[in-house]
Amino acid sequence: MRAILERLIAFDTTSRNSNLALIAWVEDFLRERGVASQRVANGDGSKANLYARIGPDVAGGIVLSGHTDVVPVDGQPWSSDPWVVTEKAGKLYGRGVADMKSFLALSLAHVDAALAAPLKRPIWLAFSYDEEIGCLGAPAMIDEMAQLGQKPGAVIVGEPTSMKVISAHKGIRTFWVEVIGREAHSSLPHAGVSAIMEAQKLMQLIAEIGAGPREADHFDPPGASMTIGMIEGGTAINILARRCLFGCDLRAPSQAEGDAIEARLRAAAAKLDADIKARAPEGGVKITRRSMTPGLEMAPESAAESLARALTGDNEIRAAAYAAEAGLFQRAGMPAVLCGPGSIEQAHQPDEWIELSQLDEGARFMQRLITHLSA
Numbered sequence: 001m002r003a004i005l006e007r008l009i010a011f012d013t014t015s016r017n018s019n020l021a022l023i024a025w026v027e028d029f030l031r032e033r034g035v036a037s038q039r040v041a042n043g044d045g046s047k048a049n050l051y052a053r054i055g056p057d058v059a060g061g062i063v064l065s066g067h068t069d070v071v072p073v074d075g076q077p078w079s080s081d082p083w084v085v086t087e088k089a090g091k092l093y094g095r096g097v098a099d100m101k102s103f104l105a106l107s108l109a110h111v112d113a114a115l116a117a118p119l120k121r122p123i124w125l126a127f128s129y130d131e132e133i134g135c136l137g138a139p140a141m142i143d144e145m146a147q148l149g150q151k152p153g154a155v156i157v158g159e160p161t162s163m164k165v166i167s168a169h170k171g172i173r174t175f176w177v178e179v180i181g182r183e184a185h186s187s188l189p190h191a192g193v194s195a196i197m198e199a200q201k202l203m204q205l206i207a208e209i210g211a212g213p214r215e216a217d218h219f220d221p222p223g224a225s226m227t228i229g230m231i232e233g234g235t236a237i238n239i240l241a242r243r244c245l246f247g248c249d250l251r252a253p254s255q256a257e258g259d260a261i262e263a264r265l266r267a268a269a270a271k272l273d274a275d276i277k278a279r280a281p282e283g284g285v286k287i288t289r290r291s292m293t294p295g296l297e298m299a300p301e302s303a304a305e306s307l308a309r310a311l312t313g314d315n316e317i318r319a320a321a322y323a324a325e326a327g328l329f330q331r332a333g334m335p336a337v338l339c340g341p342g343s344i345e346q347a348h349q350p351d352e353w354i355e356l357s358q359l360d361e362g363a364r365f366m367q368r369l370i371t372h373l374s375a
């Protein structure tokens, strides 16, 4: 398991990079064991999902799902090489040890045990790309898996949950908002339209939505949230900016709430667009939805719930504020939960770590799964 994890971490699969070297390594790993796998590549062939079945070709198998990409380490103060697994005081450090290559490593480390076991139903591996930039890779693979004659019956998405069961996650939509104004000398503000100062009006609305009010639910924070993560605009302090571009995200507990907030944002943008055009006809506001990942809705009676509860002994109801691929599986008719080693608290951080005890717990989970599917 440790050697597999070290190998996976060594591939710099930051989402902007190709993940094909990692995928090829996993293909070889499986091929050496007689396991066939299917690639589902992106448009230009630079990235791929991979799925594989271990065990009999019957319905009702269990999918172990994980993403192969990781978030960037740029600008983060790491005390060790992020691409080399480093052990210190009962913890392993490295980019992706929590989110979520330890789950991939655990899945692969149990392939031999699964092959040796008298599985009555199969274990599926489903490894995706571009999860961290809006779950862009998984949908094509999930579409294929949903068409399988012997469709899987439940999905464990191994995001870092400290091996607790998470039954719901928010949906996420990301947007680019481009505001175009008209340049002018800043001593003559009436002669132009500052795209930055106009964009700020929409950003104000986003900040208000982001601040609530919120009704209590299973999510922390409860309700929907919005943040602005990127901005650029202007060329000089004394020039009214012609263009301002910012990127924002919307995380909502339900599709309906997400739709309502998006409509509110678009209505405000349309009004601002008209205001700007009245002063600078060439200007305006354009909103582009860059990604949309459905949320995972609570399904307490689902096959994924009962399986994960049985394997972990965990019976608390939890919901995650971050988005994951579980909602995509659920919408394709494959019930899903989140359950994986490590904590989301360490995900995306410099010096990302996972406790060795989490890997032990993950290994016990995999062994129980194999036993369960052999019964």
Ligand SMILES: [Zn+2]
Pocket: 067, 099, 100, 131, 159, 160
């Ligand atoms: Zn993740």
